[in-house]
Amino acid sequence: MITKACGSLTQGCPRSAYLRELLVALVTPLPAAGGPVLGEIIEHQAHAVGHAAVLLANRGVLLAGDMLSDVLIPLFDFRQDDQVGAYEAALARLGEAAAYVDVVVSGHGAVAEGPEVAARLAPDHAYIDALRRGEEPVDARLGPHADWLSGPHRSNLEQARGRVGPGGPWRVCRTDTLTKLVGSMAVPPGDLLDCG
Template sequence: MRRFRELAAGVLIATADFAATNSVAVVAGDGGCLVIDPAISVADLSGLAADLAGSGLRARLGFATHPHWDHVLWNRELGAVPRYAAPRAVTITLTERDGMVRQLQRSAPGHDLDLFGQLVPLPEGADAIAWDGPAARLIIHDGHAPGHAAVFLPDSGVLVAGDMLSDTEIPVLDTVADDPLGDYRAGLALLGAVPGVRWLVPGHGNVADAGEFRRRVAADTGYLDLLAAGKPFHDPRCTKDWMRDAHERQLRTVAGLS
């Protein structure tokens, strides 16, 4: 079964069953690929590697959008290539590794832990991924997690948004940050200001066109406004226990900081 499908010229996307998790491969002219957030199960990663090989493609480098267990995976079939992330994301991956491993083993066991979270920090202040394939601009912020980085591909108009702008999940704030609401607002504003977005790929959920991208920016802005108001409210995306728990935790956190 093939996992990757073409979203735009030179941009492949695969969606795992687990939490509708999206992975992206950006193809250079010689067949080398930038692989972003490969996930989730051992079989999923093997399938992604087989898809690339079957199309005459190969991973040249990897990129993790943020330091959560489901975004820092890899396997040997994808190749021994450098895997990058924003500096703050790499720091969190190192300091929180034990907890991330526990989450991994509960949710997607069987991965090679020697490869889990083995990330290289980008140079401080980097605003793009340096490689000889299509331009890959970075939008780095702390909205969902420290060092969260969306990747914008201007040639195709594809915005790989990490764990933001989902149609199936509420905005999930970093509630241990000093200003979780302010951080998320700042990150959302940066993403909403990206010019020329034709396709949005969220970390979890459905791919969106330009009009839906704008609708999601507005929906998430509205969610943050309701959080700031400090009164209980319902969001239709809260369909699972973990999301309802996150929503209630965010209400309590924002109320406690106000």
């Protein structure tokens, strides 16, 4: 077990020392033979099957997985129904957890500290709320610097509008000279399509 010398950022711990200790905690192996995990697992159905966050309340840290990113929009899992509802529920759970922390670590983007923690929830709420209303979200994360998010964003719009067909919005197309990936997820080789 790691003994934390600094406490938290809000208790005067220098950021470099706090993050160094946090990184040590992140590489600490999980207990063998299914022993207890230090922290609370926050399960939800948003983003991907089996996705979860870990609340380390005694350390003031929420490990958010692929949620609460400052660079990524919410990314829906087309294999699951009602991802808008799943994201709303997950954001509610993560919001409750965020009340106990000084730091949020997302799988993508910057670490959020102090007031940034609560602010990290707002863009995801706004994005999901717009989809729920059937509107195009206004989101800085979809700016010209993030062209690669346009495919997943279109997929989110289609799923929110109930227009995702069997197999989801992604498909792999066969052309005369190559097989190219359309969207951001491949499908099994037997599902190759002639897309033109």
